[in-house]
Amino acid sequence: MHPETLLVSAARPAHEPDAPVNEPVHFSSTFIGWEPDTAGPRRIYGRMSNPTWDGPERLLAALEGIADPETTPGLLFSSGMAALAAALHLASAGGRVLLPQHAYQGLGSLAQQMQAEGRITVESVDITDTSAVSRALSDPTSLLWLESPTNPMLEIADLPALIEAAHAAGALVVVDNTFATPLVQRPLTLGADVVVHSVTKYLAGHSDVVLGAALTGDPELHARLLRHRSLHGGIAGPMESFLALRGMRTLALRIERSQATAAELARRAHQSAAQGNLPIAQVWYPGLPSHPQHELAAAQMSGGFGSVLTLEVAGGAEAADRVVQALRLWVPATSLGGVESLAERRRRFGAEPETVPEGLIRLSVGIEHVEDLWEDLQQALRAVTASASPGR
Structure with missing residues (x-):
């Protein structure tokens, strides 16, 4: 379906007599179960899963062009900053991270803190200069972070070229797609490894929700992001998730x-x-x-x-x-x-x-x-x- 139709029709209950038109909100901290702990998908506890997350997470994955939204749905986080932090922690310990010289200031502040702690090393690059970024990637690099358009200078990165150069150098690529939204561009389809969103902004769209999301079609990266969310506890509230899905309809x-x-x-x-x-x-x-x-x-x-x-x-x-x-x-x-x-x-x-x-x-x-x-x-x-x- 076209994205406009998907936004309205997806993540709704089945067409059955007396079924609600909208998905309900699930307010529960824990879920019934007595089976032994296995690798199978089970709710268990509200920090691991909530049915209210399912709709917006799968819808976001479909919008960003992920082939199997059921297997690797998007991951909602308590804020855009929480999603950003999970993605930045994909960098290897002590690894080099390239950041745009103009980007969301929270990203820069977190990266500098992680560098001060010895977690990563940080270098700023002009993402409009594709050749310069490619040269910077000649030194061992763990992760290339891109914004396009950048915040607040609205610079445009050549995403396909930079993604290709980063992968050739063995680096992961994360793209913050908040400004563009998946209706304007889909970085995962251009080869990016991870996309992050401040759902607070256009996706929820009414300045009444603080929420974030991270998306990837790679099962291994998805598992790492999910583990980070579960262990660090940056989970979405059920009401915020419901409001975000309602906002995405328009x-x-x-x-x-x-x-x-x-x-x-x-x-x-x-x-x-x-x-x-x-x-x-x-x-x-x-x-x-x-x-x-x-x-x-x-x-x-x-x-x-x-x-x-x-x-x-x-x-x-x-x-x-x-x-x-x-x-x-x-x-x-x-x-x-x-x-x-x-x-x-x-x-x-x-x-x-x-x-x-x-x-x-x-x-x-x-x-x-x-x-x-x-x-x-x-x-x-x-x-x-x-x-x-x-x-x-």
């Missing part, structure tokens, strides 16, 4: 709307920057022809260009902060992927690398009307210009 509609709006906002912002109508120094969006990796994004992101754009406000941090404070409809908050549009200056976080411009604002586009979002963005930018004018 994923295709939300992505269709938010991507279209993001593309139009990026076009208008880019045009205004070129004309000098608004204090915008630069606009980043993979769908813009001006984006450095636009052609690669068009070839690789088969389902669109995503729903996040970033713009650099002329005047740096102070001007960007004033823009965010002047917004009325856009919500000044972190995170992304909800139905509401969010805006934040990323360098307000000390963990962001210095290569991220001080005046950069990340815009997560929701499903509001494009004209209302554009009007609000314009008035906030013009307010900053007016406040900087003489005599004001």
Whole structure:
């Protein structure tokens, strides 16, 4: 089935008289059983399994192109950070890990902690420079971590080329697919070993769930990720799992709307920057022809260009902060992927690398009307210009 249909029809009870349309939520810490401990699939205890996980885990696996979602379903975690940690621990003890120079800041913080503990060694790479990453892989490497688009600079990695180079060097490849979602790109079908998601974002889609997921079609890696989840205890709550599945039902509609709006906002912002109508120094969006990796994004992101754009406000941090404070409809908050549009200056976080411009604002586009979002963005930018004018 097409993904749009799968999102709506999968993970539901059988079509039987009086059956519920939706899967129930199972609130239980333990499950009945008296058989001896064997390798067979059994519930046993709520830290190992919960029936409420089954639907979203298998649906995610199918969306990411896993051939047998029953054997290697996705794995829900208590947060995106928990899923990310499980995947990062796939690196061999003392192994070298290559990370994008621009990536989710929580990843960098965890990697640095693991390096300080002697667990791994970490090196940052520019994932837009395929040749440079390939050269970096010439030294023994355990794991290559990729984001595409990156957070928050929206850089695009040549996923097939980098995955091939990493495998040739004997390294595992993990791709954070949170920004794109499986409706836009499917890294596992391009050869990646593991995909991670912050389910909190687009998949759940309503800014009311904290949840993560890790997916792989490799049974051995799946067993390792499952063991990490069970032993470290980063499990999903049944209510969060139910809400995530409910949110996924409308994923295709939300992505269709938010991507279209993001593309139009990026076009208008880019045009205004070129004309000098608004204090915008630069606009980043993979769908813009001006984006450095636009052609690669068009070839690789088969389902669109995503729903996040970033713009650099002329005047740096102070001007960007004033823009965010002047917004009325856009919500000044972190995170992304909800139905509401969010805006934040990323360098307000000390963990962001210095290569991220001080005046950069990340815009997560929701499903509001494009004209209302554009009007609000314009008035906030013009307010900053007016406040900087003489005599004001």
